[in-house]
Amino acid sequence: MRIARIVSGGQTGADRAALDAALHAGIPYGGWCPAGGLAEDHPAPPGLLADYPALREASSGDPAVRTRLNVRDSDATLVVREAVHSPGTDLTLALAEELGRPCLVTAGDTDAVTAWLEGLALGLTLNVAGPRESEQPGSYAATQALLDRILERNA
Structure with a gap:
């Protein structure tokens, strides 16, 4: 199995789609x-937990803090986004480079993601990130559809 585990920070949008x-x-x-498990739609503890x-x-x-930990503890990071500015997503990219x-x-190219994953080790922990839903409406649905296609091929 190429992807053994998926991690994310749980925010609305791409992160949440990865978990689901x-x-x-x-x-x-x-x-x-x-x-506190805080997210846009979970403003009070226990939140996402x-x-x-x-x-x-x-x-x-x-x-x-959680962004750094997720990048650090993963073998690779997949960022799913359109051309939208997102400070958290920009931080994820900077941390992946730094680490x-x-x-x-x-933006959702299944073949490009599959080819990229094939160049990585088997059994990897994949961090998935991208804009929160309020920054890029539809990011949850787009990310989940992409990951569903990718995970069907996850052999």
Whole structure:
């Protein structure tokens, strides 16, 4: 199996789609979320942890802390986004470069993602990131559709 585990920070949009796609495919999920499990649609503790108990709380509510931890603890990062500015996504890209982790940015090209993954090790932990839903409406649906296609090929 090429992708053994999917991690994300759990924010609305691409992050949340990654967790749900992993659950749908029966692949272990995890990752770090801000302290209190906070997200746009979960503003109070336990937040995301009530729905995604395999997530771990970072020591801070600052999303940058969980972003660094997720990039650090992954073998590679897939960023799913259109041409939209997202400070959190930009940070993810900078951290992947800083930490020397392979990173691919796509707007949803299944073949490009599959080819990229084939160049990586088997059994990898894949961090999935991208804009939150409020920054890029439709990012959840687009990311989940892409990951569903990718995970069908995950052999």
